Amino acid sequence: MPDKDPPQAGSAGDNPYAQYYIVKKGDTLSKIALEYYGDPNLYPQIFDANRDILKDPNKIRVGQKLRIP
Amino acid sequence: MQRKFLHTAAALAILLLFASACANYREPAQAAINEADTALQNIAADAQKYAPDQYRAVADQLESAKSTFAKGDYKAALAAARDLPGKVTELASTTTAAKDQAVAALKDEWNSLSGDIPQMVEAIQSRVDMLSKSRKLPKNIDQASFDAAKSGLESMKQDWTAATQASAAGNVEEAVARVKSAQQKGNEVLGLLKMQPPSPG
Numbered sequence: 001m002p003d004k005d006p007p008q009a010g011s012a013g014d015n016p017y018a019q020y021y022i023v024k025k026g027d028t029l030s031k032i033a034l035e036y037y038g039d040p041n042l043y044p045q046i047f048d049a050n051r052d053i054l055k056d057p058n059k060i061r062v063g064q065k066l067r068i069p
Numbered sequence: 070m071q072r073k074f075l076h077t078a079a080a081l082a083i084l085l086l087f088a089s090a091c092a093n094y095r096e097p098a099q100a101a102i103n104e105a106d107t108a109l110q111n112i113a114a115d116a117q118k119y120a121p122d123q124y125r126a127v128a129d130q131l132e133s134a135k136s137t138f139a140k141g142d143y144k145a146a147l148a149a150a151r152d153l154p155g156k157v158t159e160l161a162s163t164t165t166a167a168k169d170q171a172v173a174a175l176k177d178e179w180n181s182l183s184g185d186i187p188q189m190v191e192a193i194q195s196r197v198d199m200l201s202k203s204r205k206l207p208k209n210i211d212q213a214s215f216d217a218a219k220s221g222l223e224s225m226k227q228d229w230t231a232a233t234q235a236s237a238a239g240n241v242e243e244a245v246a247r248v249k250s251a252q253q254k255g256n257e258v259l260g261l262l263k264m265q266p267p268s269p270g
Contacts (some may be wrong), residue, residue, distance in 0.1 A: 026207060039203035
């Protein structure tokens with residue numbers, strides 16, 4: 001039985017300018033925050049923007065499409 | 070002596086006849102020129118913009134009639150000016166049709182662009198707010214780029230406000246010009262912040 005697709009972030013109100021990131025192996029929200037904002041401590045903002053698909057900021061899955069505010 | 074008097078009298082009579090004939094043309098020529106001049110001035114701004122070639126032809130004919138009139142050739146001036154009012158009416162009609170077409174095209178453009186800008190502003194504002202909270206900028210964005218992005222965003226918002234005001238006032242041309250300016254600035258800011266533009270389609 002094939003794996004289910006990872007859940008994807010909401011459409012951000014269908015805003016075509018909303019920015020997204022596809023989770024890769026070894027990623028954490030802190031690493032993503034460092035890459036996009038230069039500050040790993042801003043990871044909670046990414047978590048908040050993706051609460052529709054994330055229940056725990058420490059648990060993200062490869063292939064998930066996260067919205068980057 | 071008598072013959073000389075008769076010659077002078079005949080010459081005077083001819084001169085009077087000529088002057089009378091000229092006076093017959095002077096008034097209608099002046100009236101036709103004035104009518105065309107006033108009518109052309111009333112539509113000049115739009116006509117120069119929407120039917121420039123036709124406007125130039127009518128304006129040249131009017132200038133020619135005025136010049137001929139100034140030289141005292143009232144008959145020729147009348148001939149030149151007689152059909153000018155009709156040509157000005159035709160020009161007004163062409164101008165109105167061309168303007169209506171241009172305004173309709175601008176409204177389509179406005180409808181297409183105006184929905185885009187608020188979303189662009191929202192996404193950029195969100196990223197600027199996040200970067201403003203950061204202790205350090207990401208590797209691929211330097212301080213100068215971030216400062217330029219922030220001022221670009223403010224300028225974009227001003228353009229958008231001006232665009233919506235112009236649209237509300239019925240000035241679609243200005244509205245489209247300002248919304249295009251906002252869009253261009255938004256694209257520049259997206260680049261400065263290393264944000265991805267929307268995927269086509």
